[in-house]
Amino acid sequence: MIGLEMIHAAYGRIQPVIRQTPLLSSPFLDEIAGRKVLIKPECLQHTGSFKFRGAYAALSAMDGATLKRGVIAYSSGNHAQGVALAARMLGGSAVIIMPADAPVSKIENTKALGAEVVLYDRATEDRDAIGATLSEARGLTLVKPFDDPQVIAGQASVGLEIATGCSIAEVEVLVPCGGGGLTSGIALALAEARPNWRVHPVEPEDFDDAARSLISGRREENIRRDGSICDAIITPSVGEITFPIMRTHCAAGIVVSEDEVLRAMAMAFARLKIVIEPGGAVALAAALFHGEALEGDTVIAVASGGNVDADMFARAVAG
Amino acid sequence: MIGLEMIHAAYGRIQPVIRQTPLLSSPFLDEIAGRKVLIKPECLQHTGSFKFRGAYAALSAMDGATLKRGVIAYSSGNHAQGVALAARMLGGSAVIIMPADAPVSKIENTKALGAEVVLYDRATEDRDAIGATLSEARGLTLVKPFDDPQVIAGQASVGLEIATGCSIAEVEVLVPCGGGGLTSGIALALAEARPNWRVHPVEPEDFDDAARSLISGRREENIRRDGSICDAIITPSVGEITFPIMRTHCAAGIVVSEDEVLRAMAMAFARLKIVIEPGGAVALAAALFHGEALEGDTVIAVASGGNVDADMFARAVAG
Numbered sequence: 001m002i003g004l005e006m007i008h009a010a011y012g013r014i015q016p017v018i019r020q021t022p023l024l025s026s027p028f029l030d031e032i033a034g035r036k037v038l039i040k041p042e043c044l045q046h047t048g049s050f051k052f053r054g055a056y057a058a059l060s061a062m063d064g065a066t067l068k069r070g071v072i073a074y075s076s077g078n079h080a081q082g083v084a085l086a087a088r089m090l091g092g093s094a095v096i097i098m099p100a101d102a103p104v105s106k107i108e109n110t111k112a113l114g115a116e117v118v119l120y121d122r123a124t125e126d127r128d129a130i131g132a133t134l135s136e137a138r139g140l141t142l143v144k145p146f147d148d149p150q151v152i153a154g155q156a157s158v159g160l161e162i163a164t165g166c167s168i169a170e171v172e173v174l175v176p177c178g179g180g181g182l183t184s185g186i187a188l189a190l191a192e193a194r195p196n197w198r199v200h201p202v203e204p205e206d207f208d209d210a211a212r213s214l215i216s217g218r219r220e221e222n223i224r225r226d227g228s229i230c231d232a233i234i235t236p237s238v239g240e241i242t243f244p245i246m247r248t249h250c251a252a253g254i255v256v257s258e259d260e261v262l263r264a265m266a267m268a269f270a271r272l273k274i275v276i277e278p279g280g281a282v283a284l285a286a287a288l289f290h291g292e293a294l295e296g297d298t299v300i301a302v303a304s305g306g307n308v309d310a311d312m313f314a315r316a317v318a319g
Numbered sequence: 320m321i322g323l324e325m326i327h328a329a330y331g332r333i334q335p336v337i338r339q340t341p342l343l344s345s346p347f348l349d350e351i352a353g354r355k356v357l358i359k360p361e362c363l364q365h366t367g368s369f370k371f372r373g374a375y376a377a378l379s380a381m382d383g384a385t386l387k388r389g390v391i392a393y394s395s396g397n398h399a400q401g402v403a404l405a406a407r408m409l410g411g412s413a414v415i416i417m418p419a420d421a422p423v424s425k426i427e428n429t430k431a432l433g434a435e436v437v438l439y440d441r442a443t444e445d446r447d448a449i450g451a452t453l454s455e456a457r458g459l460t461l462v463k464p465f466d467d468p469q470v471i472a473g474q475a476s477v478g479l480e481i482a483t484g485c486s487i488a489e490v491e492v493l494v495p496c497g498g499g500g501l502t503s504g505i506a507l508a509l510a511e512a513r514p515n516w517r518v519h520p521v522e523p524e525d526f527d528d529a530a531r532s533l534i535s536g537r538r539e540e541n542i543r544r545d546g547s548i549c550d551a552i553i554t555p556s557v558g559e560i561t562f563p564i565m566r567t568h569c570a571a572g573i574v575v576s577e578d579e580v581l582r583a584m585a586m587a588f589a590r591l592k593i594v595i596e597p598g599g600a601v602a603l604a605a606a607l608f609h610g611e612a613l614e615g616d617t618v619i620a621v622a623s624g625g626n627v628d629a630d631m632f633a634r635a636v637a638g
Contacts, residue, residue: 019341022363028431275592
């Protein structure tokens with residue numbers, strides 16, 4: 001369904017506007033991990049996460065009339081900001097449906113990027129019904145956060161850039177995994193470019209649906225739905241489109257603790273001088289503290305986002 | 320004394336080993352500044368600061384026997400780490416003279432990068448005498464932190480990369496300034512590559528010797544020598560070699576307050592997801608809060624380093 005041609009076409013559209021993030025490293029991290037650790041810091045991407053890649057890929061594949069009528073997304077976080085900025089850059093408009101109790105800073109940021117934010121009450125209102133009514137009335141096009149071929153093709157650009165930046169024969173690639181858009185995109189790109197590499201989804205404890213799904217062969221669900229510091233990658237399950245790709249192309253999932261996540265954030269602060277949010281730090285945590293799950297001398301950890309508030313970050317770096 | 324040829328030769332030596340840092344930006348910062356703001360994040364450089372560029376440029380210009388006998392540097396901070404890593408990468412050895420009351424983490428980091436650290440007591444011992452004795456006994460070569468042509472030529476690479484990354488006709492370039500190695504290097508590179516751009520040194524209040532020197536035409540000294548949060552850029556005065564370059568090629572200095580520095584660090588955390596130390600944040604502070612000192616629609620601020628401890632960083636981002 002999503003071929004190499006589609007991935008390269010998406011990259012052609014987004015390359016002029018995205019930030020091509022470098023690969024970072026530190027001898028201090030190599031020593032902790034016992035192998036070479038390279039970090040792909042998508043926290044440095046526009047809007048502070050990789051989500052801008054997929055959003056821009058999806059919106060830039062739409063025709064002008066569709067963009068002008070507008071797009072709609074459900075998100076309280078990184079996807080919202082990616083869609084908002086992509087819509088503004090492409091001359092379109094975006095409606096973002098957010099819970100009224102979302103952090104004020106996220107609502108303000110999404111508005112500041114030019115989106116119309118529609119708030120709903122989680123307890124009394126039905127998000128999907130509000131979105132459907134709005135979409136019908138105004139002809140809006142839904143942009144899903146991960147289960148969309150163009151979004152996945154856009155996230156695959158992270159895999160293309162990693163392959164360009166590293167020619168080592170055998171590498172383990174670790175990817176923070178929520179719905180699986182980034183994981184499946186990277187896995188697709190690398191299956192062609194680096195067939196000997198292994199791509200592992202990484203998740204926090206108690207939210208390890210991807211790891212369990214790869215074992216059972218079907219889409220497992222998380223029992224808990226909230227209460228994780230890794231809010232950016234908490235989803236009920238991986239997607240209908242993303243899971244078959246992961247099942248074909250991914251190695252086993254790795255699960256990390258919240259304490260390991262906070263320590264990885266502190267290491268990224270001290271050694272790489274980058275800000276990673278908890279959900280974006282799970283892959284680095286796996287690289288540093290779960291060497292037993294890895295083979296080979298080199299690991300690449302994707303740091304998928306950096307949208308973390310000051311209190312949480314201070315808690316992490318204070319150790 | 321330091322010509323274009325020397326600058327390009329230095330870049331040829333360091334380019335394969337340095338991290339070519341990107342130019343970052345955020346619409347939120349543009350709005351605060353009232354103009355386009357680009358940030359050159361040298362905090363992402365190896366060892367967490369631009370100092371690695373100059374150190375590697377200087378050491379790679381030495382012959383094998385000199386490197387093998389070893390180099391020596393006086394530094395409690397970023398220069399020490401730059402020299403230590405460059406020596407290790409080039410197969411040489413480094414002795415770093417540090418005050419015994421330097422932060423333990425800086426001593427440990429410098430040792431971990433392979434350097435021999437010699438501690439002295441600031442109150443009772445003479446640093447220069449210790450260094451001279453060691454140098455004579457072992458044939459060590461001194462690597463000065465800024466007043467060295469090869470070091471300046473190495474720092475000039477930041478200017479070359481900025482010119483490559485930005486083709487806008489009129490730009491103000493803001494550079495954190497201590498001894499003036501980075502400022503003079505960037506000014507030299509841009510005088511040739513971008514003659515219409517203006518390079519401003521930026522300093523914290525009470526340590527504005529460069530700004531005063533550019534006005535008076537001679538090397539002014541700071542009365543205060545410590546007590547600034549911007550420790551990385553506190554020097555008694557700009558250098559004997561760096562000042563004539565700055566006098567020829569730099570526009571007026573800009574002075575920022577400590578409160579502005581802390582706010583710039585918080586903005587870099589929230590909007591760019593990078594960690595800047597106080598001394599490395601003065602240029603961004605000038606870009607954001609001293610628009611009255613600038614002309615033109617675009618400013619490039621160099622974020623020169625990110626080696627800040629967790630307490631100070633938490634203080635900055637807590638606002």
